Amino acid sequence: MSKQEQERSVSVELPDGSVLEFDEPVTVEDVAYDIGPGLGDDCRAGRVDGELVPPEYEITEDVVLEIVTPGSDDYVNLIRHSAAHVFAQALQREFPEAELAIGPWTDDGFYYDIAGVDIDEDDFAAIEEEMAAIIEADYDIERVHRSREDAKAIYEDNEYKQDVLETEAAGEDPISFYQQDGWQDLCKGPHVESTGQIGATKLLQIASAHWRGEEENEMLTRVYGTAFESEDELEEFLENRQKAKERDHRKIGQELSLFSIDETTGPGLPLYHPNGKTVLNELSDYVADLNRDADYREVETPHVFRTELWKKSGHYENYRDDMFLLDVNDEEYGLKPMNCPGHATIFDQGQWSYRDLPVRYFEDGKVYRKEQRGELSGLSRTWSFTIDDGHLFVRPDQIEDEVQSIMDIILNILDTFDLDYNVQFATRPEKSVGSDEIWERAENQLESVLESNDVDYDIEPGDGAFYGPKIDFAFEDALGRSWDGPTVQLDFNMPERFDLSYVGEDNEDHRPVMIHRALYGSYERFFMVLTEHYNGKFPPWLAPEQVRILPISDDQIPYAKQIKNQYLGDQRVTIEDRSWTVKRKIREAHDDRVPYMLILGSDEEDAGTISVRDRKEQELNDVDPDAFVDHLETEVDQRRTDVTFVQQHGN
Numbered sequence: 207m208s209k210q211e212q213e214r215s216v217s218v219e220l221p222d223g224s225v226l227e228f229d230e231p232v233t234v235e236d237v238a239y240d241i242g243p244g245l246g247d248d249c250r251a252g253r254v255d256g257e258l259v260p261p262e263y264e265i266t267e268d269v270v271l272e273i274v275t276p277g278s279d280d281y282v283n284l285i286r287h288s289a290a291h292v293f294a295q296a297l298q299r300e301f302p303e304a305e306l307a308i309g310p311w312t313d314d315g316f317y318y319d320i321a322g323v324d325i326d327e328d329d330f331a332a333i334e335e336e337m338a339a340i341i342e343a344d345y346d347i348e349r350v351h352r353s354r355e356d357a358k359a360i361y362e363d364n365e366y367k368q369d370v371l372e373t374e375a376a377g378e379d380p381i382s383f384y385q386q387d388g389w390q391d392l393c394k395g396p397h398v399e400s401t402g403q404i405g406a407t408k409l410l411q412i413a414s415a416h417w418r419g420e421e422e423n424e425m426l427t428r429v430y431g432t433a434f435e436s437e438d439e440l441e442e443f444l445e446n447r448q449k450a451k452e453r454d455h456r457k458i459g460q461e462l463s464l465f466s467i468d469e470t471t472g473p474g475l476p477l478y479h480p481n482g483k484t485v486l487n488e489l490s491d492y493v494a495d496l497n498r499d500a501d502y503r504e505v506e507t508p509h510v511f512r513t514e515l516w517k518k519s520g521h522y523e524n525y526r527d528d529m530f531l532l533d534v535n536d537e538e539y540g541l542k543p544m545n546c547p548g549h550a551t552i553f554d555q556g557q558w559s560y561r562d563l564p565v566r567y568f569e570d571g572k573v574y575r576k577e578q579r580g581e582l583s584g585l586s587r588t589w590s591f592t593i594d595d596g597h598l599f600v601r602p603d604q605i606e607d608e609v610q611s612i613m614d615i616i617l618n619i620l621d622t623f624d625l626d627y628n629v630q631f632a633t634r635p636e637k638s639v640g641s642d643e644i645w646e647r648a649e650n651q652l653e654s655v656l657e658s659n660d661v662d663y664d665i666e667p668g669d670g671a672f673y674g675p676k677i678d679f680a681f682e683d684a685l686g687r688s689w690d691g692p693t694v695q696l697d698f699n700m701p702e703r704f705d706l707s708y709v710g711e712d713n714e715d716h717r718p719v720m721i722h723r724a725l726y727g728s729y730e731r732f733f734m735v736l737t738e739h740y741n742g743k744f745p746p747w748l749a750p751e752q753v754r755i756l757p758i759s760d761d762q763i764p765y766a767k768q769i770k771n772q773y774l775g776d777q778r779v780t781i782e783d784r785s786w787t788v789k790r791k792i793r794e795a796h797d798d799r800v801p802y803m804l805i806l807g808s809d810e811e812d813a814g815t816i817s818v819r820d821r822k823e824q825e826l827n828d829v830d831p832d833a834f835v836d837h838l839e840t841e842v843d844q845r846r847t848d849v850t851f852v853q854q855h856g857n
Contacts, residue, residue: 217268228265235261238273248275251284251396255668258283260349260396270667274396276403282434286311288347288397289337289407289433290318295389296336297429301325306391307366307417307426314443315432319415321366325427330409337407344402345387349395351380357392366417367392406440407433410447419578446685453685455737456584462742462750462798464733465585474582474589476730481750484778485736486729488748490570492622492845493594493725496615502566502596507548509572513538518703519547528575530589545571546697546722549597550704553718558708563718564600564608570729571595585734586689592729598721599706602644605719606651609677609694612723613659616679616692619725623736624847626682627691629661632669639673640698648696648719649675673699674719681732683739689731695722743821746801746849747842753779754800756791758807765811769804773831777838796821801849802838824852 218226218237226240234254238261239246249261251274258280265271274280290309293316297304301323309318325333352360354371361367370392375381384393386401398404409431417423434440451457459465464482471477478486497504510532516522521529521543530541542548549567558565572592581587600608620627631653634645652675656663663677670676674696681691697720700706707715726732736744746752753774755766766781782791788805795803805817805825818834819825837851 216265218265219268219270221272230266231264233261234259234263234265234271234273237265237271241273245273245275250274250276250281250398253280258396260394262349276435283311284396284398285404285435286316286433287393287395288401289404289431290316291347291384291386291391291393291397292337292340292401292404292407293333293409293429293431294318294320294391295340295386296333297323297325298389299336300329300332305364305366308370309391315410315430317428317430319366319417319426319428321424321426323427325412325429327409327412334407334409340387341401341404341407343387344400346400347384347386347397349397350383350385350390352383354379354381357381357383360390361392369418404433405435406437407431408440408444416578419581421579450685450687450738453738453741454584455586455734458737458742459584464737464750467584467588472589473579474577474587476585476588476590482733484750485733485744485748489726489729489732490594493619494568494570496618496725497568497596500566500611500615502568505549505552505567505569507542507545507552507569507571509574510539510541511548513540515547515551516540516543519544519550519700520703521547525575528577530574530576541574542571543573543575545569545573545593545595546597546700546720547704549595550700550706550720553599554704554706558599558718560601560708560710560716563708564598564604566596566598568594568596585730588730591731593724594726594729596721596723596725598723599701599708599718600721601708601716602647602719605648605696605721606654608721609652609655610658612694612721613655613661613677615725616694617659619692620679620681622845622847623739625735625739627679628682628688629656629663630666630669630678630680631656631663632666632671632676632678634670634675635668635672637672638670639702644698644719645675648698652677652694652696671695671697673697681735681739683735684741685738689727689735691727691732691735692725693723693727696720697722740847741799743799743801745841745845745847746838747845749799749801750778751780751798751800752777752838752842753802753804754795754798755779755781755804755806756788756795757781757783758788758805760785762806762808762811766804766806769806769816769831773835777835777842792819796823802834802851804834818851820849820852822849822852824856826852826856829855 216228216230234252235246235249238249251261252259252263253272253274254269294306294309303322304320305322307319309316357371382394383390384395384397409429411430413428414425415428417426432443462481463479465476465478467476513522525543529543532539553565570592574590577587577589598608633649676693676695679692680688682688700720701717706718708718710716755770757763757766763783770779770781799821801821803819805819810816815828816831817827818829834851
């Protein structure tokens with residue numbers, strides 16, 4: 207092979223780690239056929255360095271490649287992308303005046319932003335009928351290329367497509383289009399081969415969205431839909447979606463008076479009611495105990511700093527558009543988007559020896575990030591949220607032990623809440639800071655901790671932060687949905703920016719490594735996960751109201767007060783003293799998801815006993831109050847996730 211040919215060769219790394227060498231250019235489909243004719247025939251797309259691309263995508267440099275075939279995890283994205291086009295074609299059949307903006311796939315379906323037409327969900331049936339006809343016709347979906355001049359002429363009257371041509375497609379000529387049955391859309395793909403391969407579709411809802419997500423831009427109509435390979439998969443999705451609606455934390459939050467978000471006080475700024483604050487306090491006390499047991503020291507930093515701090519940390523450059531900035535006496539300040547610069551400043555104000563390290567700080571720190579209003583959603587995405595933050599300053603040789611300690615805490619938390627999870631290990635990205643040696647050592651140390659804990663994890667090559675590798679946990683709730691959770695991140699950048707140092711054994715200054723870790727992620731999102739995971743039926747130790755005493759008549763109210771004061775002074779207890787029937791009192795307590803009800807009538811008062819009923823509708827009579835209180839205290843102290851008194855004492 208000549209020198210020129212060697213310079214033109216490209217390496218393609220496959221998911222099994224094997225590497226194929228090709229002379230450029232080579233397409234994704236070429237690679238698939240090189241592996242085998244069957245794979246070539248089945249190739250529908252490729253994931254090149256993490257990006258989903260069509261089969262004809264040309265590979266001109268070394269890449270990591272995964273071939274996408276029917277039935278693979280990525281194939282459903284092709285189906286949904288094609289379904290977005292089918293929706294747009296059907297829409298324009300029904301409403302020719304409709305103006306199309308963009309229509310990508312999402313994690314659970316697709317959406318299309320449109321203008322020029324006023325539609326609502328009553329129009330879905332007619333549009334879905336047209337979509338079904340297009341799918342039934344099984345039109346070929348073909349990629350074609352048009353000159354930039356022709357593309358601009360096609361969209362002469364469509365300002366949104368013109369914007370796409372000037373941004374995403376800037377510099378490209380020719381321009382990629384996909385067409386079916388004479389209808390076409392500006393698109394890079396990839397798609398399935400024909401409309402008949404789309405399977406089952408459903409339009410879900412209508413919302414509003416600013417063009418490009420920018421509030422100064424005009425408001426568009428956004429239509430959400432979904433698509434699957436089969437009707438069975440669609441039906442399962444719709445069933446789970448209905449369950450998710452029933453468990454929606456915003457709905458439960460209102461029913462149980464946990465929190466509210468009021469337009470008068472501001473979007474994305476939750477107000478926690480007494481019930482919600484009780485849950486947050488219990489979560490905070492739990493994690494504070496874990497931190498203190500692990501020798502973390504609590505610190506506190508203000509909500510606002512001079513922007514000089516954010517310039518020093520690099521956040522001003524990278525997060526300025528997402529920060530709330532203030533002008534105070536002609537000086538610029540910013541509400542903090544992160545807690546780490548404050549903790550680094552505290553460390554910098556000390557004199558440290560190698561013997562002093564590791565130094566561990568923790569703070570329940572309130573932070574502020576100016577998300578687009580259209581992206582705000584309950585507690586899952588807010589402007590104001592609290593991170594159970596921890597930052598450690600360690601010697602390089604201490605990384606593995608400290609990460610192991612953090613992992614122990616995280617696994618303890620996951621076990622306490624009985625949450626399933628998945629783990630990703632993200633390695634060095636192309637753009638990063640720090641030496642090859644320290645990155646290799648850090649990655650080996652993180653992976654060693656994962657292996658020693660027998661944790662199943664996926665490697666995300668090149669997905670680490672520019673300042674260091676990381677381990678990310680995602681919670682899985684009762685409906686199988688995944689939510690961002692705990693994280694452990696190594697940072698070689700912040701110590702450099704703040705010129706942090708400690709005196710080593712050699713009496714020279716050395717640079718510490720900073721470890722960022724969050725055990726919940728943020729209180730807001732974790733609160734949301736727990737609310738929906740438990741369907742508002744919080745474990746007794748978290749429940750805002752742990753016991754409700756239900757006197758059968760007003761005559762038993764004095765006995766109810768006696769039981770509360772004598773036995774339940776340390777628990778969260780209320781007495782239902784309204785003049786309701788006992789049946790209504792029980793129903794109300796069930797609706798409020800109270801773990802335990804104590805029903806008191808004249809028989810219980812005469813015998814000095816109680817009747818215990820739990821929210822599972824199990825009941826036990828003639829119970830010694832001491833026996834119940836001892837059991838409840840054990841459930842609370844051990845942070846058990848369920849009510850078990852009647853089950854354990856009923857036999």
